[in-house]
Amino acid sequence: MDIAEVAKASGLPASTLRFYEEKGLIQSSGRSGLRRLFSANVIERLTLIALGRSAGFSLDEIGEMFTPEGPDINRTLLLAKADELDRKIKELTAMRDGLRHAAACNAPNHFECPKFLRLLRVAGKNRVRQPNKLKDNKLKRGAQLT
Amino acid sequence: MDIAEVAKASGLPASTLRFYEEKGLIQSSGRSGLRRLFSANVIERLTLIALGRSAGFSLDEIGEMFTPEGPDINRTLLLAKADELDRKIKELTAMRDGLRHAAACNAPNHFECPKFLRLLRVAGKNRVRQPNKLKDNKLKRGAQLT
DNA sequence: ATACAAGTTCAAGTCGACTTGAAGTCAAGC
């Protein structure tokens, strides 16, 4: 298949496919002149990648999942991610309930409402993006598995 | 309080506090020379912001929530976000089950396993980041409320 | 009075996942 066919079949723009190839997530089976040729199984691979993305994996993590030979899967990583999802689900559930409560509650100040305060405690655990400084720090990916 | 106290109390770096002020999310109550002075209620405000972030709001959305006068809350937006969380929770749950299954299942190829295929369908709905092109498009924020 | 730690501003950098643009290559149809 040429890149346009893959694009159509996968729903991804050609630019993304080139980008994924460059990152080593997929590979083209050859060239016809300059043009990439893909074998049909790249579609499966892309589906797996989409799955990974929507489960919250980064492209690098997904890259690590495909074992050196063949598109197999790192079970440990999978289970770790499942546990992570479990935690996130719990948090989001509390968050959702909290939001609904906040919308309904008419305490003059939400900080006086015990339900709201409980919500804040949950929210606190769920911090988003800040560790920018540990860069060449090495443990980054290892740390969460301890 | 000066910025260092707020930083310590909130757990946020001073740079973030300045950034939030510039974005209009918090305000300093005055200056002592050059230095910002904050009143204690900025902590509540920051807590609310943290809450919003961890519920998945962008800083701009959070900005919209604080009604012009006083740190009150836009209930419609809150409920809409709660519904959104509901959807995400369902997806993540399916995803988590799917991951656990994928780790356990030893079909030679996951694409032959009906459970896995069902998972893929769910994953498909949960697309991450691509609409970069609708920029001056106007409806962006309005669209999700229709 | 002077040092200096801690504040300030403003511009630029970072991170991940792509997208966009410019400039070039090439197979196929007229």
Added chain:
DNA sequence: GCTTGACTTCAAGTCGACTTGAACTTGTAT
């Protein structure tokens, strides 16, 4: 034989949420 349109490469741009750096000012302790 020449245009055309789909492909190619490579560099640079984008988006959100901050962080970092350089150059500067100031309150406080000595």
